[in-house]
Amino acid sequence: MKKINIKILTMMMLCAVLVLGACGGSSDKESGGKSGDKSSxxxxxxxxxxxxxxxxxxxxxxxxxxxxxxxxxxxxxxxxxxxxxxxxxxxxxxxxxxxxxxxxxxxxxxxxxxxxxxxxxxxxxxxxxxxxxxxxxxxxxxxxxxxxxxxTRVLFYRKDLLGDVGYPDGPKTWDDLEDASKKLVASGDGKYAIDLSIDDENYVYSFAWQQGWEYEPELGADNFTKPEFKKMMELYKTFYDNKYSQIGEGKDMVQAFEDGTKPMFFSGPWDIKTVKEGAPDLDGKWDVHLMPDGGTDRSMIxxxxxxxxxxxxxxxxxxxxxxxxxxxxxxxxxxxxxxxxxxxxxxxxxxxxxxxxxxxxxxxxxxxxxAPPIMNGSDKIAQEIRKMMEKVARGGEDIDKALNEFHQKAAKIIKD
CATH class of the missing domain: 3.40.190.10 (Periplasmic binding protein-like II)
Structure with missing residues (x-):
């Protein structure tokens, strides 16, 4: 009896091992090995x-x-x-x-x-x-x-101050923006209208799109000779020449927005929180608006x-x-x-x-x-755009001269 029991016990243990092994194999197969892979x-x-x-x-x-x-x-x-x-x-x-x-x-x-x-x-x-x-x-x-x-970017503006010059809901077009800026600057000494960046090529592209500019990859650097691109630069120069925008860096952006010396600026969604936390007393006195329309209202993505x-x-x-x-x-x-x-x-x-x-x-x-234009040497071209805008907006250089120099540099960068 003991021998029989030992044999039976041995057979039962062997079967158990086989069953467990089969179960393990079945699980791996059913999961495609993924469950085992996932754990490790x-x-x-x-x-x-x-x-x-x-x-x-x-x-x-x-x-x-x-x-x-x-x-x-x-x-x-x-x-x-x-x-x-x-x-x-x-x-x-x-x-x-x-x-x-x-x-x-x-x-x-x-x-x-x-x-x-x-x-x-x-x-x-x-x-x-x-x-x-x-x-x-x-x-x-x-x-x-x-x-x-x-x-993306939109326009941040002071509803109360823009309301005083006839634009309580914000300027909808570039003509509105220029008119509102002129009136804001005239309303007091030391006042500007808008913080207009020349240090970010994405704004340059956006404002050019809004004037009807289209980037065509097959044209390469010749895209920058289009009249719509020049019109964008003329707008920049207008805002700086008339002191609607400050040439120097000036005050902190939130401080200038709060005290009204720069009641408009373009920026992204993160600055909603920045303004709310940095200028809580402005609650209800400011808002955001779509980009100004000059033919389109396109912004960068x-x-x-x-x-x-x-x-x-x-x-x-x-x-x-x-x-x-x-x-x-x-x-x-x-x-x-x-x-x-x-x-x-x-x-x-x-x-x-x-x-x-x-x-x-x-x-x-x-x-x-x-999306900003993608071309060979995009980063280098962006640097040249910033240099060109600096020369025109702040240095007073002739637009045609600056554009011609930039066109030559961009053509060489794209070719190389």
Missing amino acids: KTLKVWQMGDSGWKEIIKPYEEETGVKVDIQGIPWDQGHDKLLTAVASGKGPDIILMGTTWMQEFVKAGTFVDLTDYIDQYPNLAPDDFYDGALETSVFDGKTYGIPWHVD GGSQITIFKNSDNVDQALDFINWLSDPETQLEWYKVKNELPSRKEAWEDPILADDPMISTFGEQLESVE
């Missing part, structure tokens, strides 16, 4: 600007068992770090990119072509993103990035793109994470953390955005935007 996977992420995603990713890590290792990369180091990654073939799985670098690094073969993947993920459908944001993610009909946040590095071994998991990030709820959480506007149109239906009149103005402006 780490996604490496480079986030340009900072590592702020760390504040919102905990639910994803808990749900999937995937560790998301985020490294914040300062903008002034990002370009060189990316070049090194391309040269060495060693980089992260995911890179959060600035839109202005996309073309250069797409040409360098830095990213995975996502075209055949996006239909498999419900949050990546192109139709739910702003058209302007897609302009910087699609090249030659192929998708290399998913828009993460979007950014910026932001960021989520990309997958070409040598990643975790493409499927990276796509899963990007799909999670692109969920409207996740984007809204990021808005609460960083005040950066979501790229998904569906997110804008949430009351936190839809019921906020100022934020809704930014949403309306996003329907009339354009």
Whole structure:
């Protein structure tokens, strides 16, 4: 009996091992190996600007068992770090990119072509993103990035002071803006009308679009010889020559807005919070308005793109994470953390955005935007634009002379 029992016991133990082994094999097969992979996977992420995603990713890590290792990369180091990654073939799985670098690094073969993947993920459908944001993610009909946040500019203005000169709802056109500026400056010594930046090429492009300028890639530097581009420069010169805008840097922006010496300025959504916190006594006395219309009211669109590095071994998991990030709820959480506007149109239906009149103005402006021109040597051309504007607006140089010099430099940069 003892021998029989031992044999039976041995057979039972063997069967148990086989059953457990079969169950384990069945589980792996059914999950495609993903559950085993997920528990041990780490996604490496480079986030340009900072590592702020760390504040919102905990639910994803808990749900999937995937560790998301985020490294914040300062903008002034990002370009060189990316070049090194391309040269060495060693980089992260995911890179959060600035839109202005996309073309250069797409040409360098830095990213995975996502075209055949996006239909498999419900949050990546192109139709739910702003058209302007897609302009910087699609090249030659192929998708290399998913828009993460979007950014645009509108006019901030003092309702009370603009009301005193006949524009309580803000100037709607460039003619209105010029007329309001003239009246504001005439209303008191030491007053200017608007802070008009010449240090940011995005404003230069925006104001040129508003005069009807169109950038045509096949024309290259000849785009800058178009009359609409010159008209933009003439507007700048008018505002500086007539002291509607201050030549020097002057007071802090919020201080000047609060004391009324500069009752208008152009900026992005982050400055809503800046004004509210920096000048609480202005509550109810200021608002934001769409860009002035000079034929169009187009503004620039910026932001960021989520990309997958070409040598990643975790493409499927990276796509899963990007799909999670692109969920409207996740984007809204990021808005609460960083005040950066979501790229998904569906997110804008949430009351936190839809019921906020100022934020809704930014949403309306996003329907009339354009990506800054992408050309060879974009950064160098931007530097030359800033130098040219400095010469004309503050140095008094002849517009035709400055434009001709800039055209020659831009042509050489694009060719090289």
